[in-house]
Amino acid sequence: MEGQHESIRKMLVDVTTPTKQEEPQSSIPPVIDDLDEEQEQKPAMASTGENGGEGSAAAPPKVNEKLLTASADATIAVFDFTQNNLFKWFGKIKRKRKMRRAFGDEWEASLESAKSKLEMASVNKASATGTEVIEVFTKDDVGILRVEKSFDDYFDGLPLTDEEIEAIKTPLKEIMRLKGGTIPSEYLLMLTMLQIFGARGMELFDA
Amino acid sequence: MTVEKERRNYMYLIVGRKYTGKTTITLALAKASGKKICVIDTDEHPAYNDFKKVPLKELHKWREGNIKVVTSNTEAAFKILNKCCSNAFIICEDAAKYVTSNPSQPVKAFIIDHRKRNFDTAIMFHFYMDVPPYVCKQYDFMTMFKTGDNLDVRMTKFANWHKIVERARRINANKDMHYCEMIAIDE
Numbered sequence: 001m002e003g004q005h006e007s008i009r010k011m012l013v014d015v016t017t018p019t020k021q022e023e024p025q026s027s028i029p030p031v032i033d034d035l036d037e038e039q040e041q042k043p044a045m046a047s048t049g050e051n052g053g054e055g056s057a058a059a060p061p062k063v064n065e066k067l068l069t070a071s072a073d074a075t076i077a078v079f080d081f082t083q084n085n086l087f088k089w090f091g092k093i094k095r096k097r098k099m100r101r102a103f104g105d106e107w108e109a110s111l112e113s114a115k116s117k118l119e120m121a122s123v124n125k126a127s128a129t130g131t132e133v134i135e136v137f138t139k140d141d142v143g144i145l146r147v148e149k150s151f152d153d154y155f156d157g158l159p160l161t162d163e164e165i166e167a168i169k170t171p172l173k174e175i176m177r178l179k180g181g182t183i184p185s186e187y188l189l190m191l192t193m194l195q196i197f198g199a200r201g202m203e204l205f206d207a
Numbered sequence: 208m209t210v211e212k213e214r215r216n217y218m219y220l221i222v223g224r225k226y227t228g229k230t231t232i233t234l235a236l237a238k239a240s241g242k243k244i245c246v247i248d249t250d251e252h253p254a255y256n257d258f259k260k261v262p263l264k265e266l267h268k269w270r271e272g273n274i275k276v277v278t279s280n281t282e283a284a285f286k287i288l289n290k291c292c293s294n295a296f297i298i299c300e301d302a303a304k305y306v307t308s309n310p311s312q313p314v315k316a317f318i319i320d321h322r323k324r325n326f327d328t329a330i331m332f333h334f335y336m337d338v339p340p341y342v343c344k345q346y347d348f349m350t351m352f353k354t355g356d357n358l359d360v361r362m363t364k365f366a367n368w369h370k371i372v373e374r375a376r377r378i379n380a381n382k383d384m385h386y387c388e389m390i391a392i393d394e
Contacts, residue, residue: 007389008232011348015239015327017214022293022325029267030290 072173075183078191079168080160086198087158095151103144111148114141216322218345219329220338223352228385230254230300232350233329237296240327245292246275247284248300267291281305285313293324302330303337310341318345335375340364352387353379370394 004012099107117137160168176183219236221229230252237244246255258275266276266287276284282305288297297317299306306314318341321328330346332338335356343364351374358372358379365371367390374388 005386005388008350008387011350011389012235012239014214015217015236016241017212018241019216019325019327020213022323029264030286 068173068176069169071176071183072169075172075176075187075191076160076165076168080165082191082194082198083160084158086194088155089198091151091154091158095147098147099144102147103140107144110140111144114145115148117141118145215347216325217327217347218318218321219327220342220346220349221329221331221352222333222335222338222349222354223387224333224354226384227352228387229331229350229352231385232387233298233331236329237298237327240296242294242296242327243269243271244273244296244298245269245288246273246298246300247281247288248275248277249279249281249304250301251275251277252300263287282311282313285311285317288326289313289316289320289324293326295325296327296329297321299328299330303332303334306330306339306342308339308341310339315341318342335362335365335371336360338364346392348389348391350387350389351375351378353381353384367392367394 099111103110114137172187219233221233223229231254234244234254244258246252246258248255252275255275258273261269261274261276263276263278263280263283266274266284267290269292278284305311310318317326317328330342334354343366349371351371354375356375358375361372362368371390374390378386378388
């Protein structure tokens with residue numbers, strides 16, 4: 001810079017005078033929630049292990065373990081309740097269609113009749129009075145009972161098993177821990193949407 | 208009685224249009240101070256290409272060398288500077304983006320406490336009207352380049368506006384695009 005003003009020249013000299021040195025305050029960084037280094041935040045989220053991160057600068061906030069477990073349990077319970085009801089409803093619709101296609105519009109009466117025959121057969125077997133009453137099952141009776149049984153088995157298997165709950169709970173707790181022990185808003189949104197769509201779907205199929 | 212040969216820490220305001228030479232003068236001041244330099248920037252300014260780029264989460268470990276922190280989270284950068292760093296010349300590039308009329312707490316703390324950290328600081332703006340009133344009261348020296356401000360509008364946020372406007376007119380009238388002058392807050 002040629003032809004600098006005198007004020008600049010003076011300052012460039014003045015600034016060479018040293019100032020009073022201070023010691024570094026701290027080498028421990030302040031806790032900051034959102035260090036915006038986008039590309040460097042990925043590893044922390046990818047790790048689902050117990051102590052996956054190796055001492056990142058922004059440590060996740062400390063959370064109460066009991067509260068965390070309770071929150072995770074509550075989240076899973078809501079999810080389980082939703083999926084259970086939703087799939088049960090869809091299952092019923094599917095069963096109704098399948099029965100109607102295979103056994104006609106009177107399928108409900110046929111099912112009742114087959115069920116009562118089955119009941120009577122088991123009562124007779126149990127009483128063992130000596131007089132043998134033989135229930136005659138038609139091909140349709142066997143078919144309709146078999147379909148009914150397969151759907152009952154499906155409905156029985158809908159609630160989450162203990163293993164499934166445990167499998168969901170571990171990563172869910174890990175995510176919640178990173179979010180300060182709260183239920184992540186993404187999850188709440190997903191559950192809410194599932195409930196809304198589910199309710200509308202049910203109304204539609206029910207009509 | 209002995210008088211210590213030490214100067215106080217300075218806060219510079221650097222005001223000027225693009226391509227007037229703000230960065231050149233600021234770097235000259237920073238290098239003359241003999242301190243390590245940290246540039247806070249939201250974009251990669253090419254003038255600092257030879258500075259080591261340090262991610263925000265590594266800033267607290269900075270002890271030597273000239274660095275630049277390119278981040279949109281300037282608030283976090285100031286938090287870390289306030290807590291962990293000292294003895295440096297801090298350059299705030301394009302400060303209008305984050306040193307606003309209602310500055311955040313970390314920015315305020317940085318401006319107030321820069322002497323406690325032994326920071327000399329240069330805060331750069333393109334226009335006088337961009338300089339927040341809060342900063343107008345805190346700076347020590349202002350390096351003035353050509354600007355596009357309407358100098359007929361009196362900016363009372365500067366205590367010595369009458370002096371500033373006089374020099375600003377002189378600078379704008381100068382044919383050299385890079386001509387600049389410095390004014391102290393108490394002139």
